Amino acid sequence: MEKIIAGKNITVNEEGYLTDFNQWDEKVGEAIAAEANVPLSPRHWEILKYLQDEHKNQVALSIRRIGKSGVTDIKEFYQLFPVAPLKTATKIAGIPKPASCI
Amino acid sequence: MKNIVILGAGTAGTMMANHLHHQLKHPEWQITIIDEREEHHYQPGYLFLPFDIYSPEDIVKTIEEFIPKDVKLIKQQINRIVPTENKIQLADGSELPYDILIIATGAKIAPEETEGMKGSEWQKSVFDFYTFEGSLALRNKLREWDGGKLVVHITEMPIKCPVAPLEFAFLADSFFKHKHMRDKVEITYVTPLSGAFTKPKATEALEHLLHEKGIHIEPDFAIERVDNEKKEIVDYGGKVIPFDLLVTVPTNKGDELMERSGMGDDLNYVPTHKATLQSINYQNVFVLGDASNIPASKAGSVAHFEAEILTENILRYVHGEPLKEEFDGHANCFIETGNGKALLIDFNYTHEPVEGSFPFAGIGPLRLLKESRMNHMGKLAFRWIYWNVLLKGTHIPFVSATMSEKGKHYA
Numbered sequence: 001m002e003k004i005i006a007g008k009n010i011t012v013n014e015e016g017y018l019t020d021f022n023q024w025d026e027k028v029g030e031a032i033a034a035e036a037n038v039p040l041s042p043r044h045w046e047i048l049k050y051l052q053d054e055h056k057n058q059v060a061l062s063i064r065r066i067g068k069s070g071v072t073d074i075k076e077f078y079q080l081f082p083v084a085p086l087k088t089a090t091k092i093a094g095i096p097k098p099a100s101c102i
Numbered sequence: 103m104k105n106i107v108i109l110g111a112g113t114a115g116t117m118m119a120n121h122l123h124h125q126l127k128h129p130e131w132q133i134t135i136i137d138e139r140e141e142h143h144y145q146p147g148y149l150f151l152p153f154d155i156y157s158p159e160d161i162v163k164t165i166e167e168f169i170p171k172d173v174k175l176i177k178q179q180i181n182r183i184v185p186t187e188n189k190i191q192l193a194d195g196s197e198l199p200y201d202i203l204i205i206a207t208g209a210k211i212a213p214e215e216t217e218g219m220k221g222s223e224w225q226k227s228v229f230d231f232y233t234f235e236g237s238l239a240l241r242n243k244l245r246e247w248d249g250g251k252l253v254v255h256i257t258e259m260p261i262k263c264p265v266a267p268l269e270f271a272f273l274a275d276s277f278f279k280h281k282h283m284r285d286k287v288e289i290t291y292v293t294p295l296s297g298a299f300t301k302p303k304a305t306e307a308l309e310h311l312l313h314e315k316g317i318h319i320e321p322d323f324a325i326e327r328v329d330n331e332k333k334e335i336v337d338y339g340g341k342v343i344p345f346d347l348l349v350t351v352p353t354n355k356g357d358e359l360m361e362r363s364g365m366g367d368d369l370n371y372v373p374t375h376k377a378t379l380q381s382i383n384y385q386n387v388f389v390l391g392d393a394s395n396i397p398a399s400k401a402g403s404v405a406h407f408e409a410e411i412l413t414e415n416i417l418r419y420v421h422g423e424p425l426k427e428e429f430d431g432h433a434n435c436f437i438e439t440g441n442g443k444a445l446l447i448d449f450n451y452t453h454e455p456v457e458g459s460f461p462f463a464g465i466g467p468l469r470l471l472k473e474s475r476m477n478h479m480g481k482l483a484f485r486w487i488y489w490n491v492l493l494k495g496t497h498i499p500f501v502s503a504t505m506s507e508k509g510k511h512y513a
Contacts, residue, residue, distance in 0.1 A: 063324050064258060078338040084296065084322040099397060
């Protein structure tokens with residue numbers, strides 16, 4: 001479905017995740033963050049960039065992996081993105097919601 | 103003579119031994135299976151043991167009785183796999199070369215991954231039901247427990263049988279009702295997921311059931327530690343949930359052998375091609391069951407479907423033919439919902455569980471994603487099928503290794 005984010009027409013899935021990363025830019029990220037009540041600091045951006053890089057390298061993201069990333073620890077990750085951090089951060093970063101294997 | 107070596111004589115390894123010994127025979131081939139344990143456990147039974155529905159003798163048999171006579175069984179710990187030299191080092195120092203290696207070493211709980219989980223309250227008020235010992239200790243606790251806050255908890259995904267904790271919560275509701283003490287027990291279901299399950303339609307159905315049974319759900323809870331003194335679990339965001347009885351599913355990990363051999367990922371699962379079941383790093387190594395990192399359920403039904411497909415792929419490999427990318431992530435799981443009823447779900451990598459009929463389209467007799475007594479009978483009958491049909495590698499009539507879309511109500 002189409003959604004107007006930061007004045008642009010963006011394609012998202014029913015949970016609000018971007019389906020095409022090419023449509024993402026920092027303005028879009030900021031708008032999604034504002035909607036999730038997460039004001040973005042430079043530290044947030046470092047972690048968002050890390051998530052985007054990991055996604056580009058096809059690494060499956062998990063809370064555990066972020067804890068061992070060296071970029072941040074789980075405690076700080078929760079301080080920066082207090083509610084469901086991985087789901088919120090990936091949505092802001094414009095990458096898919098991490099699949100929990102079942 | 104060429105060697106096929108299977109590591110692990112659990113559900114997956116035993117099924118592979120039974121499939122392959124019909125195909126690859128003496129004197130050209132020797133099949134060897136290695137497992138240090140004496141007993142084969144029917145793991146789905148761990149769910150029923152705490153509620154005195156099954157007794158220990160229902161779920162424990164010897165490993166030997168399911169291994170064909172022409173397959174060599176070695177009962178020893180494995181020290182290391184040396185995949186670059188195609189050999190296994192055993193604990194006694196001896197070595198075993200292989201032409202083809204099948205890894206079926208499974209997954210197990212690692213409570214030590216969470217601070218305080220295996221603390222002073224372990225098996226006093228903090229229990230697991232993913233091991234025989236844990237399940238039995240929990241049975242003894244439940245026989246005497248006089249009520250309070252019961253917290254059913256998942257530490258992190260992936261776990262074996264991802265529906266088992268839900269089933270535990272449903273069966274607990276039913277158990278306390280029968281003991282006329284449901285009003286004394288508050289049940290909370292705590293999960294790192296955003297809802298009861300990972301797939302939308304099943305989540306909807308399961309959350310409806312939780313609600314109907316008065317079970318409270320706490321989603322998005324990523325546990326940091328268990329506080330043994332205050333008897334509460336604390337998550338990284340600072341959320342606190344008190345308990346009188348905590349039934350947790352600890353972090354699940356693959357076998358430490360993978361770490362020792364440098365063959366696992368950060369949870370000791372072996373990187374595996376999700377459609378051929380060949381390992382990513384070594385052409386003559388294949389992986390099935392819970393030991394692999396493929397994005398399918400860690401469940402006996404998955405291992406069963408994988409075993410049928412992997413047997414054919416191993417024969418293709420032996421004959422120098424290209425492997426077939428056939429495995430679709432097919433899983434088929436009964437979900438006990440208490441009071442003598444159960445749900446059934448059937449799904450794969452791309453198709454989430456939906457309503458419908460199974461295995462015959464439009465007829466059933468089993469209903470998908472709907473509670474019924476027939477489904478419950480199916481779950482109970484499954485123990486017999488497991489011991490007598492499944493482990494022997496016999497094909498289950500009308501249930502194909504790849505998922506059928508017939509009789510299912512996709513939107």
